[in-house]
Amino acid sequence: MNTVDGLVIIIYFLLLIFVGILGSRRAKTSEDYIVAGRNLGFTMYLTCLAAVILGGASTIGTARLGYEFGLSGLWLVAMLGLGIVVMGIFFSKKIFSLKVLTISQMLTERYNAQTGVISALVAAIYAMMVSVTQVIGMGTVLHVLLGWNLTFSMIIGGTIALSYTILGGMWSVTMTDIVQFIIMTIGIFAIMLPMSLSKAGGWSNLQAELPTSYFGISSIGGMEIFQYFLLFCLGMVVAQDIWQRLFTARTLKVARLGTLGAGIYSLFYAIAISIIGMCAFVAIPALNDPQTAFTSMALETLPTGILGIVLASVLSALMSTSSGTLLASSTLIVNDIIKPLVPSMSEKIFLKASRFTTLATGVVTMIFAVWIQDVLVALDVAYAVLSGSLFFPIVFGFFWRKATSKAAFFSILLSAAVILIGLVVQGITATEPIVYGLITSFISFVTISLTSKQTQISTNPKLPKKQSVS
Template sequence: MNALDTGVLLCYFLVLIVAGILGAKRAKTAEDFALAGRNLGLFVYLGCLSAVILGGASTIGTAKLGYQFGISGMWFVFMIGLGIAVLGLFFTNQIYGAHVTTISELLGRRYNQKTRLISALVAAIYTLMVSVTQVIGMGTIIHAVLGWSMTVSMLVGGGIVLFYTILGGMWSVTMTDIIQFIVMTVGIFFVMLPMSLSHVGGWTSLLERLPASHFDLTSMGWANIFQYFLLYTLGMVVSQDIWQRVFTARTPNIARGGAIYAGLYSVAYAVALSVIGMCGVIVFPNMNDPQNVFANMSLEILPHGLLGLILASVCSALMSTASGTLLASSTLLSHDILKQYWLKNMSDRQFVLLSRMMTLAVGIVAIIFAIWIQDVLVALDVAYAILSGAIFVPVVLGFFWKRATAKAGFYSIVISSVVVLAGLAVEGLSSTNPIMYGIGVSIVSIVVFSYLFPSSNLKEGNKMIEDQQHAL
């Protein structure tokens, strides 16, 4: 990079910091800090939702998969988009009317406070791990471009996100996400994709120079495609960082429509990044680490100035998801654990301060984990395996099966979490089997415990479901 590219990137970081400071002025209450006052319109909501789901793994990981498998690399982000669309079509009416802050709070109403506690812990681990992937992604880009060590790169990138997230919570995240959504859309669809194709001679050249397997939608194998479905489609439906964005929408229609549009946007994003990775096969046929294909393509094909813009677009994708998941994890810990069990009588102002302190703590832990793991897709697989295997079944059955009881919900999450973690330890972090073990155990345990131990909260849980439906 030359001085122009560096200047573009630094100016972008400065804009984000200023936006974070402006957001801090609007974060006066706990609801402002966690949910931006539940007052976002369609475009802002769509931009924020798209920005949070398409992060470092989506950008760097899909380009990597496109390099390795061709157009089939799209399935990774396609399944994320499918999960968001399913959430919009079938679940927004259920969750929007509950007027809660976290997924754990809703589970606590449906089952009991023990279920709220354990689900908050599991969901906080998931959101923490997603934050880790974004810090790794930022480190990868900064390392490849500026030549800094990975450790320093991750400290700088993660530190900027942590700064503006602590300042204004969801309002800062919302303001920066809109900027990031615009920059990443322009950078990927209107700069990187057309210039990558132009550099290799167009789509016709790809057809002639790449093997036929790179144009086979299933070349990565049905096992991998099914794994992405289990991890990301199911995971999106019960993801706290996504739910927290849903709660920011002004109306149920905005919540539903924005989720569907974000799903469609994700599919287009998946195809674009896969094609960029395919172009990388021609430009760098013997790349040792495909995870660097996007950064290396940027350095190879872009003129100065545009290179800075593309790097800003990638950082946009990374930072928006990192800020959203950091806030989600800190909200779960402060709202569902600390406030419920130790700090019950704190004022609204004190809770905002607590939320900022927890965001700082979670951010520090995320940066430490990122320095330790340093692999985007492995970290993301662990995060979604825990979420899909342990939380998905209790949430869905809690909505649609009235017989599900408090003990059943609690023990289902505990048992399936243990099974998933044990399976990952035994079979490896990239194995699909632990997720299926967790889902299977979760279904069996929630059904068995519901029949063996009918709970006195059954009527209350059913009434909660009916009240939500009537409210909508």
């Protein structure tokens, strides 16, 4: 990579740190640090939500799928977008009205403290594993660009995202996400997509050079599409990092319209990145590692200076999701696990604990990234546990009055165990463990709820009556 491009990326990193420092000045209370004071307008909310959705797997992973399967590689991100649209239509009003900070807090108020703690552990692991995918993606990009050791590249990229997240929490994340969204949109849609098509000889040449299957939207396979639905569409509805962004909206109208807008934007992003992967297959047909399809295509296609902007856009997508999920994981740990043990915790101590926990989570994230080193594998593990364990307890908690505390607790425990055992036995890319987990969660939840007796009222008036065993 040319020195000019390297300077562009370094300047971008410095800009993020500077914006992160500005954001830290606004983080005076726990709500400032965790949900940006619940004060974001439509434009800021939409851009920040889109930025956290579209990260490493969305960019690096979808380009890889486009390289291997063609247009049907869009399903990964399309299911993320569909999940966000479902949330906007059916859940945004219910979630926004709760005025809580985490998913686990909602489950505590709907069921009991034990359910809140176990859900916090599951959701925190999910958020951390999504951060792992972003660190792997950052490492892959920097490794290809600069020729650095992959492990060293992961540590450098992860450390930068971790630094500004620790400084100002959600305000820093929000302000950097706006910058990242702008760079990401320009880099992908205005530069990378048209120049990739040009390099591949245009759409007509793609049709001539690629197999016919590359233009079918189902060629990736029905089972793979179904797996993406279970993982990503359902996962978006119950993801702490997404809920936490929704809580930053100033009004319900902002939350609902911004969520729908981010979902639609995700679909266009999915199509663009898949086509870039297809172009890479034509231009560079013998890649040793398809995971490098996007960065290799950028190096092959873009002129000096422009290359730096586009690669900064990729790093934008990675860092925005990484910072959001790091914050989500640390919020769950501090708010739902540590704080209940120290009920007298002051605002000042809460902020210090949040920053320290974010640091610790970031270090563990980088260790896991170095160990796993495959962006799609890490993403599959994260969403498998999340979707299979928490989807039914949360949905039933909103819509079914007979849902009980005992049912919620045991369904989470049993489904998580089934999923993890299934992933060990059948492999971490298998679809069946997710299906088994969802079935286990549904059957155990319904069965136990129907045999439990209502004795209490929910502590939150926006939730149905709490059910428990008398």
